Amino acid sequence: MAGTPSTVRTNSRLIKWIDTRLPLFTFVQDAAIDYPEPRNLNYFWNFGSLAGTMLVIMITTGIFLAMQYTPHVDYAFSSVERLMRDVNYGWLLRYIHMNGASFFFIVVYIHIFRGYYYGSYKEPRELLWMLGVVILLLMMATAFFGYVLPWGQMSYWGATVITNLFTAIPVIGNPIHTWLLGGFAVGNPTLNRFFSLHYLLPFVIVGVVGLHLIALRQHGSNNPLGIAVKGPQDEIPFHPYYTIKDMFGLGVFLVIYAIFIFYLPNALGDPQNYIEANPLQTPPEIVPEWYLLPFYAILRSIPDKLIGVLALFASIFILFLLPWLDTSRVRSSYFRPIHKWVFWLLVIDVFALGTVGAHRPEGAYIVVGRIATFYYFFHFVILLPLIGWFERPLPLPESIAAAVTKKTAAAPGAAQSGAVS
Amino acid sequence: MRALAVIAIASVALAGAPIAASAQDEVEAPHQNWSFAGIFGTFDRGSLQRGFQIYNEVCSNCHSMKLLHYRDLGPNGPGGGIGFSDAEVAAIAAQKQVEDGPNDQGEMFRRPGKPQDTFVSPFPNVEAARAANGGAAPPDLSVIVKARGRGLEYLWGEGGPDYVYGILTGFEDKPPTGFQLTQGKYYNNIFPGHQISMPPPLADNTVKFQDGTKATLSQEAHDAATFLTWAAEPNMEDRKQTGAKAILFLLAMTGVLYGAKRRVWKDLH
Numbered sequence: 001m002a003g004t005p006s007t008v009r010t011n012s013r014l015i016k017w018i019d020t021r022l023p024l025f026t027f028v029q030d031a032a033i034d035y036p037e038p039r040n041l042n043y044f045w046n047f048g049s050l051a052g053t054m055l056v057i058m059i060t061t062g063i064f065l066a067m068q069y070t071p072h073v074d075y076a077f078s079s080v081e082r083l084m085r086d087v088n089y090g091w092l093l094r095y096i097h098m099n100g101a102s103f104f105f106i107v108v109y110i111h112i113f114r115g116y117y118y119g120s121y122k123e124p125r126e127l128l129w130m131l132g133v134v135i136l137l138l139m140m141a142t143a144f145f146g147y148v149l150p151w152g153q154m155s156y157w158g159a160t161v162i163t164n165l166f167t168a169i170p171v172i173g174n175p176i177h178t179w180l181l182g183g184f185a186v187g188n189p190t191l192n193r194f195f196s197l198h199y200l201l202p203f204v205i206v207g208v209v210g211l212h213l214i215a216l217r218q219h220g221s222n223n224p225l226g227i228a229v230k231g232p233q234d235e236i237p238f239h240p241y242y243t244i245k246d247m248f249g250l251g252v253f254l255v256i257y258a259i260f261i262f263y264l265p266n267a268l269g270d271p272q273n274y275i276e277a278n279p280l281q282t283p284p285e286i287v288p289e290w291y292l293l294p295f296y297a298i299l300r301s302i303p304d305k306l307i308g309v310l311a312l313f314a315s316i317f318i319l320f321l322l323p324w325l326d327t328s329r330v331r332s333s334y335f336r337p338i339h340k341w342v343f344w345l346l347v348i349d350v351f352a353l354g355t356v357g358a359h360r361p362e363g364a365y366i367v368v369g370r371i372a373t374f375y376y377f378f379h380f381v382i383l384l385p386l387i388g389w390f391e392r393p394l395p396l397p398e399s400i401a402a403a404v405t406k407k408t409a410a411a412p413g414a415a416q417s418g419a420v421s
Numbered sequence: 422m423r424a425l426a427v428i429a430i431a432s433v434a435l436a437g438a439p440i441a442a443s444a445q446d447e448v449e450a451p452h453q454n455w456s457f458a459g460i461f462g463t464f465d466r467g468s469l470q471r472g473f474q475i476y477n478e479v480c481s482n483c484h485s486m487k488l489l490h491y492r493d494l495g496p497n498g499p500g501g502g503i504g505f506s507d508a509e510v511a512a513i514a515a516q517k518q519v520e521d522g523p524n525d526q527g528e529m530f531r532r533p534g535k536p537q538d539t540f541v542s543p544f545p546n547v548e549a550a551r552a553a554n555g556g557a558a559p560p561d562l563s564v565i566v567k568a569r570g571r572g573l574e575y576l577w578g579e580g581g582p583d584y585v586y587g588i589l590t591g592f593e594d595k596p597p598t599g600f601q602l603t604q605g606k607y608y609n610n611i612f613p614g615h616q617i618s619m620p621p622p623l624a625d626n627t628v629k630f631q632d633g634t635k636a637t638l639s640q641e642a643h644d645a646a647t648f649l650t651w652a653a654e655p656n657m658e659d660r661k662q663t664g665a666k667a668i669l670f671l672l673a674m675t676g677v678l679y680g681a682k683r684r685v686w687k688d689l690h
Contacts, residue, residue, distance in 0.1 A: 039689065085655060247682075248679050251675030251678045251679075259664075262661065262663065263661065263664055265578075266578065267577070271567065271575060274567040276561075
């Protein structure tokens, strides 16, 4: 039993004894207590830990929901309703899970836009970013499978439309479609496998989140200034500074989340999904959940089915290339006078696509949808590389500490945590 | 970046609106005042019982409510029922004939209903329902209130009841001039496309309320919609009351955390 004794700061001999043999406590001390973070992270850096919290909430509520759920076309709808009516606090479990999907996406979308604005994907964090895109893809698949489970009209017809995309593949499209569904149309085999996958994928997400965190630890968090940490004066330990900041942010988030769970539980859903699936009756309009609407709009904006499907997938896969499409040497848009504004064009574009996706493709919606689809790709493929070349970034501060102390000196006594932290 | 936060929060509120609004090309039903509306809304028990009476005497001749049990109406039902005692629930159930079995001879038999039975459906299957109603099967009413409605009211759960009330009171004896009404259909102001297969189910004095309330069409429609809202989510009162407590707790907790955050960060500023 040679080897190094535990370095955990504790008076407990038992903890020291365990830690020497199984360094769990050392790991927590290094990863969540002493772990150095840039001292200037703003509240947008809360959304990473919020996403992690949402993943835990979704998995725990999901496990209990699965105990009451019957994955069969004849019983799925009524088993969900039985949970809502006869299981103690079943309604609460389901509303937490159902609205949790929406809030998970809200958090992750803000997290992604934060990464984009502050250039968090740039060298040496390319793989960190790409793992994030993998998580997004897995989340979309999980959410899609989950939406099918209550077996309402929109579950059934949403599944029909999305699985139909595979028939666009030339030659092997139809066999693949049949193979995926376990039949020629969405039916009981489809529901069974979607339930299985809906239970599996969250644990795959947990695994990829682990990789995401390993990649994050390698170079540490980016920060609003986008400049590298130059020494200990630029950093503060994770605990207590960011533990308390994350907890406060979580509190604010939970208040908003709870307002939806308790007072607007069905506001983000579609009324059609309270009608049991009926393969003989197409609903007036088939729309996916709001978080997939921008991508749905891209799909529908292109008249050709195959090209539409390719554009749909390209719109997400293009994010993998973002670290190389953005040619600017400067990370944070804070110092990028042009990109700072162009960023907002993308935000507006995505909201426009979302609105188009929610409406029938008629009249102005077609035109707006096509322009917005074009702009989405134009933004990433043309605009972003060009801006990187032509833009003249503002001078970067010497260090994080220098920037922070200068600001504090400029506004003495200003306890505005948003400005400094 | 601060503007992004504003947009993000605003979009949460707005995201549902276009989806709910785009569902159908229907006329938005005029908004009504409901006892269950708002943060502390509760169901008016008298209205619920009158509503059940209407369902029991009128609607249930054509519409099933497969997700409900007679026991749900009693004190041990979800959300505490609609104010009937156990004895009253047993009496209501006993008026129904339920198919049960097979018995030890291998035969199905009929017996009086028990509280644990689900509401007896008027038709044995959807084909029979369709055949008896000119090709359009009357929809199950268990969660109809959640499955209908549009616009902002849908977001906080009042679009469905507005719609039900609108349909029940929206019949016109004569369609507007120039409107081609298909044989066997009825004109309704609120129904999408205005042609509905359901004949006007309610009129003044269609039922005689046991509690002596005057049975105007508007009163009947209001009570029926209230009952159907309860049926769609019997735990709604519990949800809203739990919500008030949960949110108060979260606000207090967040306030304490904010104080702690300020204190911890003070030496850095």
